[in-house]
Amino acid sequence: MKLAEIIENVPALAVEGSLDRDITGITYDSRRVMPGNLFVAVRGTHTDGHRFVNMAIDRGAAAVVLEEDASLSPRATRIKVRDARRTMALAADRFYHHPSQGLKVVGVTGTNGKTTTAFMVKSILEAAGVKAGLLGTVQYEIGSRIIPASRTTPESVEIQDMFSQMLRTGCGGVAMEVSSHALDQHRVDGVDFDVAIFTNLTQDHLDYHGSMEHYFEAKAKLFGMLGAMRKAGRAVVNADDEYGRRLVGRLGGDHAVVTYGVLSDATIQALDVRVSADGTYFVVRTPQGTRPIQLPLIGRYNVYNALAAISAGLALGIDFALIERALATMHPVRGRLEPVPTKHGFHVYVDYAHTEDALRNVLSTVHELTKGRLIVVFGCGGDRDKGKRAPMGRVAHELADFAILTSDNPRTEDPQEILRQVAAGFPPGTDAKHLIIEDRREAILRALEMARPGDTVLIAGKGHETYQEFANITVPFNDRQVVEDYLSQWSMRWKRCA
Structure with a gap:
């Protein structure tokens, strides 16, 4: 793909060199640069990609994206931008031909419950006949291939690459965990979400975010992305959570919002919850009526995870009988009770x-x-x-x-x-x-x-x-x-x- 196509929608501050170059891939790791690659100089926690720009060019980079002025070899086109991470995300989405638009994408964010909820959503998609991928804390799943996860939400280039691979292996959907770090660092910019789930917000990662308010704002970014691209996007929010209620109030009438809960009068509500050593039983009340749910997972908190997954399934138009069957046959997620x-x-x-x-x-x-x-x-x-x-x-x-x-x-x-x-x-x-x-x-x-x-x-x-x-x-x-x-x-x- 030509460089001009890749950065077509990127607000560049300056461009030096030809945009008629053929780009063979995108990377932010100078050690992995191949001839013809676009190298993006990203600032990380421990190192700064700007230090390795010349190394990337020596390895064959055709173009570089950076935030600083620098004297570079004319062998590579220089593109100066305000935010290299956002540029990388948008460029990767374009390079891989907007793969999320060909998938049913369900993003799950929140402090707790992301992993189990994502596994539940994947099971529901597959019960509905939709081959589904998975991106999360435990592992990444692309078709039949399982890859140990290096982080909860990969970098934007990896996300778009894996989405593209999912399409090639016949996947029609993906359940993915979306961390607050990923949202703050623009890793999911360019992803077209069908459903975004908010599980809860409790103290964590304040070493990074500084305060609960900043932590909440990072999580809320996911819901600001809904409807910004081709899909309408629906929000699924825990109404029993204090920050969930704040999020619902913020979304107002601008988005389609489904709420879930046990204590509150939510759109999707659990009643008559019973926990035993064999699993968890509850009755779910929805606008379509009530149904009993038997989960082979123990814990009242898994009721919330199941309600989130049920809400997402219904938002995607999946038949309730299929949702019920998927949850009834769930296996414990590795490392989750x-x-x-x-x-x-x-x-x-x-x-x-x-x-x-x-x-x-x-x-x-x-x-x-x-x-x-x-x-x-x-x-x-x-x-x-x-x-x-x-x-x-x-x-x-x-x-x-x-x-x-x-x-x-x-x-x-x-x-x-x-x-x-x-x-x-x-x-x-x-x-x-x-x-x-x-x-x-x-x-x-x-x-x-x-x-x-x-x-x-x-x-x-x-x-x-x-x-x-x-x-x-x-x-x-x-x-x-x-x-x-x-x-x-x-x-x-x-x-x-x-």
Whole structure:
């Protein structure tokens, strides 16, 4: 495709060089530049793409997009813009021929619930006969190909490339998680959404956004995109959430809005909610009538996830019987209150809960189902929002019988300092209710050794992750694998003793 076509709708501040160049691809990584590529100099957290512009040209870049004046080789066309990230998103959408316009695109944003809701939406699309892709925290799915996710929402170039691949593999839809970082960094600019879902907003990522208000504004950007392109777009919003109600008020009559909830008189409402160890039952009331829903997932918070997915399915015109069938056959999402089978009379779950609200939800759920003691193992990530650490400790004190505080992903912070900040959430004189064990493997093993028949062990914070990040190294680590190895060794010891 010619460079002139790619930047046709880009508000360039200056252009030096020919626009008649053939562009073979778009990248923001100078190490991956191929001859004929358009290189976009993007400023990141730790590095600045402007430092590598000449390297990109040496590797064959035909053109470069940047925000700064620079003296460059005449071998490449220079395009100066105000916002390189937005330019990259729009250019990628054009280069890949607007692939989102050929897909039913459902975007899910919010602090908690994005992953499970996205998996539910994908199941509903496929129950309706629409082959669907997935972009989210756990994995990316393109046709039959599953790719481990590097981040919740990829960069704009990857998004458009994967959408294009989805079309080529016969996909007609995609469910995608849309993070606040992605919205703030224009990664989904150019994506034409059919439905945008708002799950909830609670404290997280304030290390990046600075305040809950800025965090909310980042999330709200998704809904400002609805109707801006070819599709009309519909908003699906949790009316039980304070920020959800604010969002509904802001959208007003300018957008088609579907609300959902349990406590509020929403468009889609859940009634008669019952949670058991086998799953969750509720009755859903819609404008088309009421229907019973049986979810094989446990937890009242999964009712909200299901309501969001139901609302999206109905907004897309999918028959309710197909929606009901899709939800009834859902499998637990990896690392989302994922049970680890045991034969020793106690239960073990691995969960991704890493915010105060998420930890409260999952502890409340397992607390209802636990006959004995509830033991929780968790920590908080380093180089992330410090304001949620003590509140998470407080929640563990309130809802668990015993807590073992341990390392999550410390990154560049001192693990012991993180743990001290989490422990500050426990009231004075409650040392007997918690223990600090920095080594995560040792902490998990201690919890399993403590467990007796009727108890529940919840290992929270990392969920599906298969690594642990330290200052200068990332090492393999899998909560579930640690549990399975321990249980396997226990079984072998039991057999020898017998």
